[in-house]
Amino acid sequence: MRSWQNERSRGVRSGRARGKMLSGWAPTPPQVVTEALRLADLTANDILFDLGCGDGRVVVRAAKMFGATAIGFDIHPQRIQQSRGRARRFGVGDLVRVRRQDMLSIPDLDRATVVYLYLPQRTVNRLKPMLRKRCQEGARIVSVSTWLFNWKTEKELTMRVNGRRWYIGLWIVA
Numbered sequence: 001m002r003s004w005q006n007e008r009s010r011g012v013r014s015g016r017a018r019g020k021m022l023s024g025w026a027p028t029p030p031q032v033v034t035e036a037l038r039l040a041d042l043t044a045n046d047i048l049f050d051l052g053c054g055d056g057r058v059v060v061r062a063a064k065m066f067g068a069t070a071i072g073f074d075i076h077p078q079r080i081q082q083s084r085g086r087a088r089r090f091g092v093g094d095l096v097r098v099r100r101q102d103m104l105s106i107p108d109l110d111r112a113t114v115v116y117l118y119l120p121q122r123t124v125n126r127l128k129p130m131l132r133k134r135c136q137e138g139a140r141i142v143s144v145s146t147w148l149f150n151w152k153t154e155k156e157l158t159m160r161v162n163g164r165r166w167y168i169g170l171w172i173v174a
Contacts, residue, residue, distance in 0.1 A: 027054060028118050028144060029161045033061050036168045039157050040114050040142040042066040049073065049112035051103040051119065051127070056083025056096070058116050063087070063095035068114070072098040073106060103127065109134040118144040125149070132173060141171040 028036075037058075042048065044067030050058045053072025060083075062070040072083050080098050087096035104127070109115075112135060117124055124146040131141055132151075141148065148171050155170040 027057065029166075030057065030061070031161050032144060032159065032166045032168070033058050034065065035157060035159060036116065036142050036144050037062055037066060039155055039168055039170050040116075040140045042068050042114055044068060046113040047071065047111055048114040048116060049106070049109065050116040051106075052117075052123075053083055053098060054079050056086040056098060058118075059083065059096045059098065060086050060090050060092055062114075062116075063092035064090050068095070070096050071112075072096070073101050073103050074098070075100055075102055104130065110136050112136075112139055114140045114142065116142050116144075117146065119146060121146045135173045137173055139173040141173065143169050143171070 042062060046066070046068040048059065048062045048068050048070040050062075050070065050072045053059055053074045056072055056079075059070035059072040062068045074080055074083070077100070080100050083096075083098040087093045087098070109130070115131060115135060117127070119127070124143060128148050128151070131148075135141070140154075145167055147167075147169060151171050153169045154172050157168040159166050159168070
């Protein structure tokens with residue numbers, strides 16, 4: 001699991017709450033992203049929201065491999081620029097959008113059919129009530145390395161990449 005202290009020291013953030021960073025940025029290995037999107041049964045009919053999208057690897061992969069519409073959210077200008085550049089380089093600019101927005105204030109969260117999370121546990125704990133309340137019934141939440149406690153997973157996957165164990169869980173909004 002990513003260390004909160006390491007994230008703070010990098011000075012990168014994906015959202016703020018009461019003056020505190022909600023998340024730092026740490027890239028997810030491509031194999032983990034692919035398996036997380038497969039676990040979510042992502043299709044071209046889906047709209048994926050990536051909360052704290054970083055460099056855009058998830059939204060681009062969702063569009064390129066699965067044909068999904070993908071919207072990334074971040075507040076760091078450099079990450080937004082990287083995400084948009086990645087979408088252009090991979091030729092999926094028509095399917096990918098990146099918005100500079102705090103993940104706690106996304107007004108159209110109900111549009112998402114899949115929500116992708118790779119965030120610190122304390123941030124996921126803060127987002128969980130919002131996800132349950134504001135996502136549409138049947139929306140899939142896929143989380144890498146963090147858990148939505150007291151909410152039954154539909155599917156789980158553990159994998160090893162470069163000697164590190166990665167946990168991926170899938171939850172359905174009811």
